Ligand code: DX5
């Protein structure tokens with residue numbers, strides 16, 4: 001099994017400690033910064049806008065893992081500077097231009113994933129499996145950090161991994177997002193997940209523990 005990757009949820013990283021966090025991430029060779037872009041319509045919350053993302057580029061070279069939680073993402077993708085090496089996820093739901101979104105992200109040289117809300121059946125992704133790099137599975141209702149994982153989503157990850165094998169798409173990655181504790185990362189890795197969004201449930205859980213120690217702990221269970 002390939003090693004799992006970690007994507008730090010920046011909506012959980014308080015701004016007053018941003019340079020400390022980035023130094024810890026760099027020290028630990030963290031793979032991605034997870035950027036939740038929310039429009040207050042697809043989800044009842046707002047998060048991480050264009051200016052924040054532009055500023056963050058100036059202070060780090062760690063690739064971005066964009067997660068667009070917005071209605072009709074196509075137009076909004078172009079508001080951000082998407083680069084080669086980044087990963088870009090938009091939702092299946094409330095998106096009438098999925099093919100155009102896939103093409104846009106690919107043109108930018110980034111990897112492309114489609115996200116599914118907890119209650120969305122993964123079979124809807126069948127027409128896209130040969131065009132995308134992976135699937136992001138929401139483990140909580142999208143919109144807010146600090147929620148409890150919906151237990152049925154754990155089986156869903158396993159079912160998606162089996163389904164991808166059956167369809168000869170076992171190269172696709174599965175990213176899991178929402179309440180990813182160290183223990184849940186271990187379990188979900190065994191069930192076939194590859195990228196783990198680490199937010200208030202892990203990296204930013206306890207301010208007494210250095211973030212690089214938390215990254216080491218997570219790495220230990222996804223190798
Ligand atoms: C939603 C977010 C949240 C969150 C992850 O897309 O990515 O799921 O920041 O951190 P937790 O759930 O651990 O607070």
Ligand code: ZN
Pocket residue numbers: 034035036067177197
């Ligand atoms: Zn997210």
